[in-house]
Amino acid sequence: MISAFVTSYGYLAVFAGTLLEGEAILIAAGFAAHRGLLDLPIVILVAMLGGTLGDQLAFVLGRWKGDVLIERFPGLAVHKSRVHELLERHAILFILSVRFLYGLRIAGPVLLGSSRIPMINFAILNLIGAGLWAAVVSGVGYLFGLAITALITDIKRIEEGVLIAILLGGGLVWLWRKARSHAHGSSGIERGRRP
Numbered sequence: 660m661i662s663a664f665v666t667s668y669g670y671l672a673v674f675a676g677t678l679l680e681g682e683a684i685l686i687a688a689g690f691a692a693h694r695g696l697l698d699l700p701i702v703i704l705v706a707m708l709g710g711t712l713g714d715q716l717a718f719v720l721g722r723w724k725g726d727v728l729i730e731r732f733p734g735l736a737v738h739k740s741r742v743h744e745l746l747e748r749h750a751i752l753f754i755l756s757v758r759f760l761y762g763l764r765i766a767g768p769v770l771l772g773s774s775r776i777p778m779i780n781f782a783i784l785n786l787i788g789a790g791l792w793a794a795v796v797s798g799v800g801y802l803f804g805l806a807i808t809a810l811i812t813d814i815k816r817i818e819e820g821v822l823i824a825i826l827l828g829g830g831l832v833w834l835w836r837k838a839r840s841h842a843h844g845s846s847g848i849e850r851g852r853r854p
Contacts, residue, residue: 665691670705673697677709680764682796689800699801706793710758711786714768718781721772728769735766742770750776754784758792 665672665687676684685706692699721728729735742763745753754776757767771781 689797693804717768725773
């Protein structure tokens with residue numbers, strides 16, 4: 660279903676999918692790029708833009724209504740202390756990698772928006788992180804396509820080998836039966852002759 664969406668809507672699907680969430684759409688787009696349906700560098704660029712915009716909007720939402728959202732959604736509160744702790748210890752690395760961290764793909768930018776990080780700092784690191792994320796995730800889809808192609812090629816080679824073995828084996832059985840039949844047939848004819 661996702662791959663059909665990507666095939667039908669192309670780069671628009673990539674942009675919309677990465678704006679909202681992204682990994683599944685982006686893997687499918689990488690696979691489509693391997694099949695020649697999309698261009699991988701354009702997939703990466705569009706995904707980077709969609710991911711950047713989505714996370715930037717989440718950051719602004721966190722900046723504007725972060726406390727209200729944290730009170731309303733307990734899941735955000737659970738991650739708040741972890742996000743702020745990581746931000747204190749490794750701010751740049753954390754912002755670059757937040758979209759790779761399980762459970763923080765959407766919550767992370769909202770919680771970062773509720774912190775004291777300047778918006779321009781987040782925007783720059785968000786853009787870089789989105790580029791890395793887009794390249795890695797679409798690359799996984801592309802490599803998956805390579806692996807599938809190699810597997811299909813191997814299966815075709817195996818099928819060809821099996822077909823050749825079946826033909827050779829069948830030919831040998833046919834020759835053996837023919838020789839056996841000929842041997843039994845000629846001795847039977849010879850026995851049937853009267854001197």
